[in-house]
Amino acid sequence: MKSLILAAPASLILLTLPACHQSTDESRETAEQPPVSVQTASVALQTVANRVEIPGTISPVDSAIISAKVIGTIDNIPVSLGQAVKRGDLLVNIIAGEISAKVLQAQAQLDQAVRDLARERELLNKGASTSETVKALEDRERILQAVVSEAETMLSYTRITAPFDGVITRKVVSEGDLASPGMRLLQIENSSALEVETDIPEILAPLIEVGTEVEVIMPGGEWNGRASISELAPGADPVSRTFNARIALPNDTPVRSGQFARVRLSGHPVDAILIPASAVTLFGQIERVFTVEGDRADLRIVKTGAVHGDQVEILAGLDAGDIIVVTADQPLIDGQPVEIN
The missing domain is CATH 1.10.287 (Helix Hairpins)
Known part of the structure; x- marks a missing residue:
């Protein structure tokens, strides 16, 4: 029987040697680095209220659509869009x-x-x-x-005045138009008192009542804060299965009527992994956390969720019992030696 000996091409050997040499150099470089002093914490499950975000719309507490009550020709409209008016000011005069x-x-x-x-x-x-x-x-x-x-x-209906202090937000007619009963003429809003109108899912309704505090978030960053529910519908909408609610905003909140807002509600309690927000670092758009394996730092890619004060929820990437690096004396790299304080 003849033996068959296969010889590897010289080019393959030459390509393999540099790669092995480079990996060895990186391992040697990491191993030769001095240990970095770190502070750690143990990951554990915590019971927190599940947070649910629902859309809402900023609207004024006082808003009125001014309509005609009699037939006649519109003689004078002494107001313009955006003009501030006082209660009793003339808005429209009709000749009848x-x-x-x-x-x-x-x-x-x-x-x-x-x-x-x-x-x-x-x-x-x-x-x-x-x-x-x-x-x-x-x-x-x-x-x-x-x-x-x-x-x-x-005859008094021919002289239409402002029902409250506010701002003219819509002007539908012009002088010379023919007015008729029920015809819309103007719209006035009191922009000094605003609220968020939203619809609460029926699954969260048992947890919500008048006076419950919720978090209001403006996507544009104009204002974020907490506010209380001022009104809550006693029954659900039979189509959407939601309860209409109104959330009173603090006076002089820097938002405008019609803007979009997010309302964050606390739902049913759930178990979640929470870690200090300082333990999460960004590399581009990648969220990462360093854990300690033996005496070295181990890089973990994580996905974060809701923020609870100075802690952040981890949706993926960590397990209960992991030891994470909370703070370090200098930036870490994967595999770097660490010394726990």
């Missing part, structure tokens, strides 16, 4: 000639009834009239007084 004529007609009829009643009372005192006639004229006077009051009320 028919209503003005009805007021004059009703007032004339009332004046005639008053004169007739006065004359009959004099005749009654002289015995030339009857009490039934006087009573009928008194009833007629009261009826005409009601007619005048109704006509004057309709």
Whole structure:
């Protein structure tokens, strides 16, 4: 039997030798580095409230759509978009000639009834009239007084004033337009008092009540803080299965009506891994944590979750019982010797 001997190509040997030499150099370089003094902590499961984020919209507490109540021509709109107004300021003036004529007609009829009643009372005192006639004229006077009051009320609707202090946020009509009952004219909002309107999922409803504090987060960074639920619908929407809620914001919060907000709620308790936020470092967009294996640093890629004060939740990359580096005297590299304080 003949033996077959295979010889490796010289080029393969030459390529392998530098790679092995480089790996050996890196290991020797790491091993020769002096140990870095570190402070560590043991990873353990903790019970925390699960946090749920739901969308919300900034809206004013006081908002009104100004609509016409009578038919007429819009004569004057002395306000513009963004203008601040006070309660009672004129917003729209409508010309309604028919209503003005009805007021004059009703007032004339009332004046005639008053004169007739006065004359009959004099005749009654002289015995030339009857009490039934006087009573009928008194009833007629009261009826005409009601007619005048109704006509004057309709005439007052031609002069529309601001229901509260606020800012004009929408202007639908222009001077010369024909107004009709129910037609939208303007919108006014009180921007000094704002709230977040949101819908709470029914699974979280048992944990929420009026007065519950929640966290409000503005994606643009204008303002982040805690606020209390001021209103909560007693029943769920049958379509979305959510409960409408309103969250009162502190006065002078630097946000505007219509902006998007996130509302963070505390849900049911869950077990989670929490570590000090200082233990997590960034390498580009990669989140990493160093653990201690023996007397060396071991690099772990992690995925973080919700922040709880000065601690952060770890969703992946660590297990309970791991020893992590919280602080180090100098930046660490994978495999570097460490000395625990």
